[in-house]
Amino acid sequence: MNPTGDSAAPESGDPQAGRAGAPDDIAPAPAEIRVRPGEPLAGELEIGGAKNSVLKLLAATTLAEGLSTLRRVPRIADVTTMIELLQSFGCGAWFSDDDVLHVEVPERLEPHASYDLVSRMRASIAVLGPLLARCGEAMVALPGGDDFGSRPIDMHLSALERLGVDIDVSHGYVHARASVLKGEEVSLAWPSVGATENIMMAATAAEGRTVIHNAAREPEIADLAAFLNRMGAEVLGAGSPTITINGGGPLAPVDHTPVPDRIETAVFLAAVGIAGGEITLRGAQPGHLRMLCDKLGEMNLRTSTIKGGLWAMAPQRLRATEIVTLPYPGVATDYQPLLVAMLSLAEGVGLVTENVFANRFRYVGELVRMGADIRVEGRCAIVRGRERLSGAPVRATDIRAGAALVVAGLGAEGETIVRDTHHISRGHEDLVGKLQSLGADVAWVPAG
Ligand code: UD1
Numbered sequence: 001m002n003p004t005g006d007s008a009a010p011e012s013g014d015p016q017a018g019r020a021g022a023p024d025d026i027a028p029a030p031a032e033i034r035v036r037p038g039e040p041l042a043g044e045l046e047i048g049g050a051k052n053s054v055l056k057l058l059a060a061t062t063l064a065e066g067l068s069t070l071r072r073v074p075r076i077a078d079v080t081t082m083i084e085l086l087q088s089f090g091c092g093a094w095f096s097d098d099d100v101l102h103v104e105v106p107e108r109l110e111p112h113a114s115y116d117l118v119s120r121m122r123a124s125i126a127v128l129g130p131l132l133a134r135c136g137e138a139m140v141a142l143p144g145g146d147d148f149g150s151r152p153i154d155m156h157l158s159a160l161e162r163l164g165v166d167i168d169v170s171h172g173y174v175h176a177r178a179s180v181l182k183g184e185e186v187s188l189a190w191p192s193v194g195a196t197e198n199i200m201m202a203a204t205a206a207e208g209r210t211v212i213h214n215a216a217r218e219p220e221i222a223d224l225a226a227f228l229n230r231m232g233a234e235v236l237g238a239g240s241p242t243i244t245i246n247g248g249g250p251l252a253p254v255d256h257t258p259v260p261d262r263i264e265t266a267v268f269l270a271a272v273g274i275a276g277g278e279i280t281l282r283g284a285q286p287g288h289l290r291m292l293c294d295k296l297g298e299m300n301l302r303t304s305t306i307k308g309g310l311w312a313m314a315p316q317r318l319r320a321t322e323i324v325t326l327p328y329p330g331v332a333t334d335y336q337p338l339l340v341a342m343l344s345l346a347e348g349v350g351l352v353t354e355n356v357f358a359n360r361f362r363y364v365g366e367l368v369r370m371g372a373d374i375r376v377e378g379r380c381a382i383v384r385g386r387e388r389l390s391g392a393p394v395r396a397t398d399i400r401a402g403a404a405l406v407v408a409g410l411g412a413e414g415e416t417i418v419r420d421t422h423h424i425s426r427g428h429e430d431l432v433g434k435l436q437s438l439g440a441d442v443a444w445v446p447a448g
Contacts (some may be wrong), residue, residue: 030368031444033418033432035209035409038441040277040314045434047265047283047309048099049258052123052429053220056197057227057258059126060083061103062089062134063204064231066253072283073101074261074429077422081121085113089131105253109134115141115172117205121426122194125153127178129198132165133205137177142169147398147423152295155195163199163206183208183247191216191327196243197224204233206247209435212393215243218328221290223259230254254330262288263334264428267403269312270338271435273301274345275410276314282312291331295323295339299346299442320348325355337363337404344372345411346385354379363401366394370405370412391416393448399427406431 003113049072059082061068073079073329075098083093083101089111092104111131118124118141131138143153156168157174164184165178182199183206185197196216201224203210215221217239224239231254234246265284272279273296286293293303293310300315320343325333333356343350344367354360361376371390375382396402402424409416418424424431435442 013269015430024427025150031421032447033406033417033421033424033444034443035077035406035412035418036414036441037412039439041272041275041279041438042277042438043438044280044282044309045268045437047260047281048072048262048429050220050223050261051078052193052218052263053223053258054079055082055121055123056126056220056224057256058086058101059130059226060088060201060227060231061253062109062127062130063090063106063201063228064081064251064253065105065107065247068103068105069091070101070103071099071253071255071257072260073099073258075099076429077426078121081117081124085117085124085127087119088112088114089127093201109340111135111138113138113140114153115143118143122151124131125156125203126197128156128174129160129201131177132181132202137181138174140174140176142172142174147362147401148357151357153194155188155190155192156198159188159195159199159212160202162396162447163202165202179245183245185213187213188215190214191241193218193221193327196221200224200228200235200238200243200245203245203247204228204231204249204251206245207430208247210245210247212243212245214241216327217241219285224230227254227256227286230256259288260285262292263332263400265289265310266292266335266338267407267428267431268434268438269296269301270304270342270404271407271410271438271440272312272314273299273318274343274407275440277438278311278313280306280309280311284307286310289397291329292335295321295331299342305343318342318346318385320346320350320383322351324353327356331361333357334400336360337401338407340364340374340381340383341367341404341408343383343385344370344374344389344408345387346383348385349358350383352381352383354381363397363404366397366401366405367408369394370407370408370416384396389414390414393419394422396423403428403431406435408443417445419447
């Protein structure tokens with residue numbers, strides 16, 4: 001283990017145009033995002049289903065033959081990739097409404113996840129547990145590293161071995177086989193989200209009881225447990241560090257609405273913090289955002305739970321604070337680029353410590369190109385706030401860093417052009433359109 005330690009009216013072609021219909025109608029984003037500073041934000045918008053939940057729930061649909069339905073599914077490229085993966089196993093998948101996705105799971109699956117699909121999205125590894133549970137075997141390409149460094153899956157594999165899975169890693173693939181899965185005690189050295197999910201899903205088919213110690217506690221884990229329980233599984237304690245799965249029972253397809261996306265919520269909180277103003281985020285779940293809202297409070301951003309969502313109002317100027325990323329309920333590593341963007345414009349010196357991923361400050365050079373004063377030393381970033389940043393062409397380096405650069409542009413003089421927007425389209429549904437709905441001066445423009 002290695003924890004360190006579109007609805008938008010485009011000026012030209014909107015890459016997310018034509019959203020209804022087949023899942024593959026999200027074109028790769030050839031366009032760039034142009035951001036200009038403007039009036040304070042105002043208005044309200046709807047938060048979508050959590051990407052990090054939906055992807056695992058889609059993998060989990062394969063556990064039961066028949067038709068499962070997911071609602072509030074964001075129209076993002078990662079969902080398209082997961083749909084293609086399910087189709088490659090022999091499943092049918094289609095949207096019946098803008099955000100209602102159906103998956104028809106056949107009796108027999110082809111348990112093979114190709115490198116082409118897995119290399120597009122690390123979350124593809126989430127199919128390993130369900131394929132083993134359903135087919136007793138799986139051949140899944142190794143996901144490899146990504147934009148924040150090497151991301152091993154050793155904990156996924158050693159836990160599955162404890163459940164009786166034979167694993168052979170060769171030629172870039174994990175070959176996994178289990179004639180019988182057996183319930184066991186599994187202790188994770190770090191509360192890995194992905195490992196916890198894979199074990200939970202495999203354990204639904206294991207004989208007897210599986211107990212996961214030091215399990216991840218993210219809201220998306222509790223959501224997966226709710227989904228599995230609705231299917232007929234017996235998963236107890238999700239959301240706490242000890243999860244028990246009494247396996248072996250039959251599972252049936254379900255209809256489920258995933259939890260709202262707390263990271264998308266954080267994007268708009270950062271946006272209002274930087275641009276100023278007052279917004280309402282309908283459907284947001286404040287209970288999942290407590291630590292973040294506490295931190296934002298220290299930065300003088302006011303948030304308040306309202307019926308059906310979250311309200312936020314920006315101060316005259318943000319104030320710097322100290323931030324440490326940790327597994328849930330700590331401040332999520334996925335918020336980190338957004339918080340660094342906010343600190344770049346805050347009064348005072350902020351200190352950010354990244355504890356989850358070894359190399360998650362790669363995007364900082366892009367903020368520095370916008371005039372931010374940030375020094376990275378190992379796992380820490382020291383951020384000296386500036387009154388304004390300076391608009392510049394920058395590149396999105398990953399999903400969350402891309403969103404952070406867009407919101408940073410709201411606090412920069414002149415024009416910011418964010419390139420490599422395919423990263424943003426992977427995980428953020430209609431970011432441009434949603435910001436426009438709050439009055440932000442943001443638009444898709446043709447690639448320069
Ligand atoms: C998930 C989220 C990601 C989020 C992360 C941490 C999805 C699609 N992605 O990723 O957005 O940033 O949780 O909240 O849900 N590790 C090992 N060995 C393993 C597994 C993990 O060393 O077998 C290490 C990782 O390298 C990392 C840390 O554990 O340093 C946390 O990883 P993990 O919680 O597994 O993240 P993901 O599930 O990949």
